[in-house]
Amino acid sequence: MSRYSVSKNADCRAFVKIMIKKDTRYARCKDKFVKNGLQGRIEIFCKHSHNLNAADTLRFLSADPALKDQFFDYFCSGMGIAEAARYHSQLIELENECVEEILASGRKNPTERCIRYWHDMWLNVQFGARSGAGLIEVSYFLYHYIHSM
Numbered sequence: 001m002s003r004y005s006v007s008k009n010a011d012c013r014a015f016v017k018i019m020i021k022k023d024t025r026y027a028r029c030k031d032k033f034v035k036n037g038l039q040g041r042i043e044i045f046c047k048h049s050h051n052l053n054a055a056d057t058l059r060f061l062s063a064d065p066a067l068k069d070q071f072f073d074y075f076c077s078g079m080g081i082a083e084a085a086r087y088h089s090q091l092i093e094l095e096n097e098c099v100e101e102i103l104a105s106g107r108k109n110p111t112e113r114c115i116r117y118w119h120d121m122w123l124n125v126q127f128g129a130r131s132g133a134g135l136i137e138v139s140y141f142l143y144h145y146i147h148s149m
Contacts, residue, residue: 012050017043058101063110068118071110075122085115 020040021027027034033041051057074084092109093099102108110118 012048013045014048015043015045017045019043058105058107059111061106063114064107067108067110068121071115071118072122075119076126081112081115081119084119085110085112 018040019042021031021034021038023034023039029035033039071084071088074087079087089103089109092102096102106114
């Protein structure tokens with residue numbers, strides 16, 4: 001199995017269903033819930049087809065948005081993808097007591113794929129597009145700048 005293409009789909013049967021009913025004259029006559037003043041219905045079905053407290057499920061949590069800025073700072077200081085991931089893991093180990101759970105969580109310790117995506121975003125912001133019209137404009141500017149010296 002490829003480490004980059006792990007699916008998050010576990011065919012889980014759990015769901016939360018919310019139905020909000022309109023308070024109309026017809027609904028008050030025909031619907032026993034609206035007649036009693038209940039405007040909505042919430043169904044919760046909690047039969048999961050996967051373990052909820054395993055390291056694999058913690059890994060699938062989405063990354064904390066504040067981490068993106070933190071990783072952008074790592075990239076600005078000259079770190080690459082692997083070095084930033086390793087540095088962040090070492091910071092977690094130094095600052096926390098319950099290290100295993102935090103390192104397994106995708107919210108506090110993002111996956112390599114997430115870090116790679118952030119690195120591509122950072123490169124695009126810092127240096128512009130790496131292909132297409134943006135690259136041609138930068139190359140044209142650099143070419144004329146170098147040859148004008």
